[in-house]
Amino acid sequence: MSKSRFTNIVCESFNKTFGEFKTCRLNVLGRGVIGVQLHLKLFIVPIHTVSSNLGVMRRYNGFRPFMYNTTIDFCKFAKQSKKMSLEKLVFDAIATRSNLNHTCPYTHDIIVDNLVFHDRFLQTLPLPQGEYKIQMLFGSENIWRVQVDIFILREE
Secondary structure (H helix, E strand, O other): OEEEEEEEEEEOOOOEEEEEEEEEEEEEEEEEEEEEEEEEEEEOOOEOOOOOEEEEEOOOOOOOHHHEEEEHHHHHHHHHHOOOOOHHHHHHHHHHOEEOOOOEEEEOOEEEEEOOOHHHOOOOOOOOOOEEEEEEEEEEEEEEEEEEEEEEEEEO
């Protein structure tokens, strides 16, 4: 039986006039249970266009690209995400504990409240044990605005 958990989170806003992270941390919720707590305060709303880049990296003498890196129109994806994909797995997991569970426009701050990594998120995408970084870039109006890097340790 494999066990995975969050080990770190790093959030960066590239433009402080667009938005700023008020909270970006991991919380210990119980023995071996780690949750992501994130609050992005948005200063320019409503947001009608959102681009998202999702990349997975694995640690081999530093983090190297591993298997996946794609950019999507997040607003279109939120409306029509029927097919199974890594983006759908990641964003369905985030939607369970956030206010990102609707389509554009976004007129409010972005909040993720104690998202816990469950191995069932990866049932259709088994990963070998190791250290991983999931890098998520979000932008609007064709400008990258924020980056969130989540680090995961996968053990057997």
